[in-house]
Amino acid sequence: MSVQQLIETDRAFNEMAQREGTGKAFIAYAAEDPVLIRPGQMPLLGRGPFVEAFSQVKGAVLAWEPLRADIARSEDLGYTFGRYQVRENGAVTAHGVYVSIWKKQPDGSWKFVLDGGGATPEEVRAP
Template sequence: MSAEQLMEADRAFNAMGQKEGVGKAFIAFAADDGTVLMRQGNLPILNKTELIDVFSKVSGSSLTWEPLKAEIAASQDLGYTFGRYKIRDGNEIKQHGVYGTIWKKQPDGSWKYVLDGGGPTRSEVQKP
């Protein structure tokens, strides 16, 4: 398993968000066993049941993101991605930011996130 494969999982997560809606993507890519979502200015979401309740009400796809770096543990069952995001209102960019996501390999071989969070930056973060 290479770090590039984990970056592809993160890109697929974003692609689903753009195609089917950010709420559906956050639900679909969340691990069933212990998901924590850190949200700027809000209490964290601590489990998948709560995540489904919150994100089933989210519509639109004003949030886009791009992974910039990934690493996978020697055990090959945990990894992280780090990247940048944009929040748009129509064509106008309302916010730039960075995020970090911890991924856990599932029994079926797919990757699901177990921790996700991020925060705004003054300007767009450039690729490392």
């Protein structure tokens, strides 16, 4: 497994969000017991609460771009981090950075086990 393949997984995750909606994509790419770090709130823990929360996501469009990734020597755990934008009615209303921790699944696919991010005062430039 190459680092590039993990970046491509994160890009495919974003592409699904653009085509089918943020909620659907987050549910599809989350592992069985995901953790979502939410600024100013307790983390969202577990598949049930995660699916419930993301089933209700509508309106704003979240788009992101992975900027860097790495995987463990064991090739079963990795991370991506990058930048994101939120758009409402075509206008950018927020931007920030994110990190996702990915775990290789028994079928060979990658699902995130932890995701979190935070807003930045201005758009983050690629390193």
